[in-house]
Each structure stands twice: as structure tokens, then as C-alpha cells.
Amino acid sequence: MGGWTLAYHCPVCREELVERPGRATCWFCGRDDEAEWTCPAGHHACEDCRTAEPDEGIARVAAATTETDPVAIAERMMSHPSFQPSGPEHHGVPAAALLAALRNAGLHASSPERIGAAVRRTADVPLGACGSRGDCGACVGAGAAVAAVVGADYRTAAERALVLRTTSRALGRLADLGGARCCKQAVYVAIETAVQVLAEARGLRLEIPAIRCPFADRNPDCKKDGCPYHDR
Ligand SMILES: [Zn+2]
Ligand SMILES: [Zn+2]
Structure with a gap:
């Protein structure tokens, strides 16, 4: 049995989080917060923002x-x-x-x-x-x-x-x-x-x-090269 590990993903960029307890700044409201898990890109969502x-x-x-x-x-x-x-x-x-x-x-x-x-x-x-x-x-x-x-x-x-x-x-x-x-x-x-x-x-x-949309790869509505904001 087993063979799987529990993975948490960043609510902002979807990267896998790493366990690193410490302080983090909320990406949404700017609050200094206690964090157990951290995104490699530095994103953190406080509980109030995460559940809003x-x-x-x-x-x-x-x-x-x-x-x-x-x-x-x-x-x-x-x-x-x-x-x-x-x-x-x-x-x-x-x-x-x-x-x-x-x-x-x-x-x-x-x-x-x-x-x-x-x-x-x-x-x-x-x-x-x-x-x-x-x-x-x-x-x-x-x-x-x-x-x-x-x-x-x-x-x-x-x-x-x-x-x-x-x-x-x-x-x-x-x-x-x-x-x-x-x-x-x-x-x-x-x-x-x-x-x-x-x-x-x-x-x-x-x-x-110049706008370069960062949402293309998780957006089924993306028009790819048919959109002027698509990041080529
Ligand atoms: Zn992230
Ligand atoms: Zn927040």
C-alpha cells in the first residue's frame, strides 16, 4: 500500500508547496502571517483571504x-x-x-x-x-x-x-x-x-x-495565438 504522498499546491501559481514553517506575507491582503507551507515563488494566502x-x-x-x-x-x-x-x-x-x-x-x-x-x-x-x-x-x-x-x-x-x-x-x-x-x-x-x-x-x-496573460495554460477558453495578450 502507500506509494503516494500528500501534496499541497499554491493557490496562486499551483506550484507544489514545501513545508517550511515561518512568517510569510499574504499575496492578497499584505498581512504578515504564520505559515507552515511555502510556495517556491513566495506566494502565501492568509486564512481570511484563502476562504474569501x-x-x-x-x-x-x-x-x-x-x-x-x-x-x-x-x-x-x-x-x-x-x-x-x-x-x-x-x-x-x-x-x-x-x-x-x-x-x-x-x-x-x-x-x-x-x-x-x-x-x-x-x-x-x-x-x-x-x-x-x-x-x-x-x-x-x-x-x-x-x-x-x-x-x-x-x-x-x-x-x-x-x-x-x-x-x-x-x-x-x-x-x-x-x-x-x-x-x-x-x-x-x-x-x-x-x-x-x-x-x-x-x-x-x-x-x-505590454500585457502577457499568465493564465493561458489553465484556461480552456484561451484563444492562444488568436489573442493579442497571449504570451508567445
Ligand atoms: Zn505560488
Ligand atoms: Zn490575506
Whole structure:
């Protein structure tokens, strides 16, 4: 009997963990924590983050991050163990990542409550709305972030137009990329579009590097070379 050993895997990168008791910093909330097992790449998830629902994981990363690159923040959120390769949990990512990056870059201050409110604006977009009604929760998140920054609502004129243009531009780019759904691709499109709109319309410049999606090998929806974000 026997012949097998118990292996634990990193919730972030799926590498096999090594037993090394000591202190570790939570990858999601930044808390200094006691750890029994460590990822070779240094990832650690505290118990509160490990067991969080997606929206709570998004909020924890948004509150703790000091990064100014919204793509890096979004990838940290999407590495949360509650995230599936695709699904409606992606809808809240662009708004939270963009507002956290703008706060960290000193370009627009948002409280955790304001970030949570922007995320909730995307919560009623159902799974598969891209194909069933031409909508995408991630693209709506780009609009929600821009609306929060410029103070738009249905009574404002120029601000409302800017929000409409943000979401429609993101949806148009997603359509141009073609293929079936990939929620990681939608998140990248939403963030790139909002970053462009905020720079053009308001001079708010967030630096984002060339995107190289780290999720391809565990994402059955990945379009590989058919996606501009695929890491070749
Ligand atoms: Zn890891
Ligand atoms: Zn944590």
C-alpha cells in the first residue's frame, strides 16, 4: 500500500508547496502571517483571504495594493483561489483594479467604500451576457471606473457621454478581437480602454506594460495565438 504522498499546491501559481514553517506575507491582503507551507515563488494566502468569496478577495487586494499598474492589480485579483478560468466573478475586477491604481498613483482618491460601490455596478450582468445580449460585465466595469472618476450619472452631459463611450469602445474592441468568450481577455480589454479614455479625456496617465496573460495554460477558453495578450 502507500506509494503516494500528500501534496499541497499554491493557490496562486499551483506550484507544489514545501513545508517550511515561518512568517510569510499574504499575496492578497499584505498581512504578515504564520505559515507552515511555502510556495517556491513566495506566494502565501492568509486564512481570511484563502476562504474569501470573489468580491471579498477583490476588495482585499484593492485595499492593500500599492501598485500603480492596474493590469498587475487585476492579475493579483484573478489569481485568487475563488476565481474560475471564466465567470461573472471577473466583472468586478476592472473597476476595482483601475480605481486602486489611480489612488496609488495619486491621480484620483477612492475610499474602499467607493471602490466597492463601483464593483457593485457590474454585479447584475449575468454570465454569458456577451453572447446573449451584447454586454460584458468587465467592459461595464471600465465604464463604472470612469463614471466614478469623472462623477458621471444620468443627469450629467459630457461625463455621461464619456462613460457611454468608454463602455461602447471596450465592447467594440472585444468584438473586433473575435472568437468565443474569454473573461481574462475581456478584463484586459476593459482596463486598456479605460486607461486610454482617462488619458485622452482627463490627462490621467496610468502606465501599463505590454500585457502577457499568465493564465493561458489553465484556461480552456484561451484563444492562444488568436489573442493579442497571449504570451508567445
Ligand atoms: Zn505560488
Ligand atoms: Zn490575506
